[in-house]
Amino acid sequence: MNGSWRWCQTDEDQQGRLLEIASWVEEARRNGEAWVGRWNREQLAKEIQQARWIIYEIPASAEQSGGLAGFIFFRDLNQAWEISLTVVHPRFRGHRVFDRLFMAACEAFEAQGVGRDVWLEVRADNASAIAAYTRVGFVLSGRRKAYYADGMDALLMTRPASNN
Numbered sequence: 774m775n776g777s778w779r780w781c782q783t784d785e786d787q788q789g790r791l792l793e794i795a796s797w798v799e800e801a802r803r804n805g806e807a808w809v810g811r812w813n814r815e816q817l818a819k820e821i822q823q824a825r826w827i828i829y830e831i832p833a834s835a836e837q838s839g840g841l842a843g844f845i846f847f848r849d850l851n852q853a854w855e856i857s858l859t860v861v862h863p864r865f866r867g868h869r870v871f872d873r874l875f876m877a878a879c880e881a882f883e884a885q886g887v888g889r890d891v892w893l894e895v896r897a898d899n900a901s902a903i904a905a906y907t908r909v910g911f912v913l914s915g916r917r918k919a920y921y922a923d924g925m926d927a928l929l930m931t932r933p934a935s936n937n
Contacts, residue, residue, distance in 0.1 A: 856893040888934035
């Protein structure tokens with residue numbers, strides 16, 4: 774499934790994507806997907822304004838409708854890069870869209886000229902996300918007990934700078 778990644782930078786692009794991404798969050802909430810957690814339209818709007826982010830788009834074809842396939846929000850914490858949210862739309866899951874997004878983020882990290890670890894947290898019960906993160910070089914680096922409102926632990930994962 775070929776597509777292309779790009780920075781999402783203009784205010785107009787960000788506002789349009791906010792509506793689309795917010796609808797993904799609401800759909801995930803209705804479907805009982807646990808990753809949604811605290812994310813709502815206000816949190817997304819704040820993150821869109823404060824974080825850097827990359828989107829991955831799939832062109833429409835005879836076999837499939839195209840569109841936004843996924844996105845990744847990340848922050849520069851000086852000592853490391855932090856992924857604050859990454860989501861692949863359900864209809865594009867299983868096609869390694871996250872891998873492409875993450876490799877694009879690594880290109881962005883490398884362009885900064887500073888080798889740093891990449892950090893993220895994930896719900897301990899999100900097996901598919903943990904598998905995707907492990908596939909691109911993340912390792913378990915910690916655990917926050919009962920971190921989420923429902924009592925679920927958060928796993929802390931790190932991708933060492935030597936892998937970027």
